Amino acid sequence: MKMTLTIRVPLIALLTFTGMGMTIIQAYGEDGAKLAAQLCATCHGIHGRSESPMFPRLDAQTPEYLEAQLKGFREHARGETEARSFMWGIASQLDDATVRSLAEYYAGQTAAPGAAGDTALMSKGQTIFEHGAPDDGVPACASCHGALGQGAAQFPRLAGQHKSYLLRQIEAFRDKSRGNAPVMSAVAHNLNTDQANAVATYLQSR
Incomplete structure (x- = not known):
């Protein structure tokens, strides 16, 4: 056959x-x-x-x-x-x-609404995004990416982005396979798995 x-x-x-x-x-x-x-x-x-x-x-x-x-x-x-x-x-x-x-x-396109996730994770992620995690050497994401995650010049918009995509990029920064953003490589190295998951959950919801 x-x-x-x-x-x-x-x-x-x-x-x-x-x-x-x-x-x-x-x-x-x-x-x-x-x-x-x-x-x-x-x-x-x-x-x-x-x-x-x-x-x-x-x-x-x-x-x-x-x-x-x-x-x-x-x-x-x-x-x-x-x-x-x-x-x-x-x-x-x-x-x-x-x-x-x-x-x-x-x-020039209008951003579509994000997708909400676990309430506790979103809350934790918002805290890290807005204030960082100083004890772990993690700066506030908002200082580069904007107060609402809307981005600024070469710092990308993160609001509404897919959670799993954000987590993959954090890992790529961490292992330096994405080598065109040295600042993020340092941040990703200090961001632990739970923190990354929380921030990505929050950003997807924006």
Whole structure:
């Protein structure tokens, strides 16, 4: 009996491997909205409102942060597994003007509400976010990421972000596989597992 094996490949990877991605990028150039819809929405959701915790939400993210990360993927400054698997290939095809256009598009979107979690964890996470954990050498997250987690310039918006994505990034900072943010590597090293879980739960709820 003849058997057929079906392999499902993410659209971004498929477009990159077949070369179709370059055709779309060339066609749309600096039109961030069209490019986002064609190349980014499959993973990051419509208007950047990702439904999958595997992929970060991009809606209302700061444009400076998005530009820096896309260039980081392009230059292989971000080396965590997800970066290599999903972003290195497509980012290699983006010139500076296209990167800027995508960043401005996502920054201009309205952030969707976050998802509430365990009340006690959210409360603990809010305390750490706003005041840090001085005894453990953990500074207040709000001092860089904004009082409401809304982000500021190259410090990203964290409000409403998927909890599991935040925890994976903290681990990537901790093991230094994400090497383009030395300040966060130091913070993540001092943040214990329970504290990280609490902060991520709080931020997802914002």
